[in-house]
Amino acid sequence: GESVGLHLPTLSVQEGDNSIINCAYSNSASDYFIWYKQESGKGPQFIIDIRSNMDKRQGQRVTVLLNKTVKHLSLQIAATQPGDSAVYFCAENGGGATNKLIFGTGTLLAVQP
């Protein structure tokens, strides 16, 4: 499959610290990217998106950075809170006119009080 199920990497941070979650995407033709948060027992929740004509986009407490040269995305969460604990997925569109998303394997963010 396009999304390989590997051991889920974990990022452990202290409450109040900033978190940076990284993602290497696979297709250099991808021009639309989304970050999702998934809590246990729930579907993925939209956080923020970015198009390839931008290299940075900010939302509420979150910033997404896109480096097309090395095919890298990062999600920065400011002042991390216990409610931010979840699995975070990056997704790419593979390029072109499509609503199909290709998901990464995810990163588990564990916020320590």
Added chain:
Amino acid sequence: KAGVTQTPRYLIKTRGQQVTLSCSPISGHRSVSWYQQTPGQGLQFLFEYFSETQRNKGNFPGRFSGRQFSNSRSEMNVSTLELGDSALYLCASSLSTRGAYNEKLFFGSGTQLSVL
């Protein structure tokens, strides 16, 4: 505004049976996509519907099918269930004004299917 609604929330079936899952998109959203989520394969795209037509399809066998109704509601069907079909099936919708692509995709909570 209500989010994406999927029913049922849980399903238990036996091998060889078939199953139909239902999805109601966010009001006004015209594109509906389906994804399968498993611990081993992660999130994988099944298919997308827009204006009652399948617009894109993932790499799943023909046992997996779907449809979309005129009110944008969608169903997916899996026939001749196999143990490996046990998964969380997620529906997502996007606005797709005038058929646009690459827009925010919003997910429902999913249907957890267990095949025994």
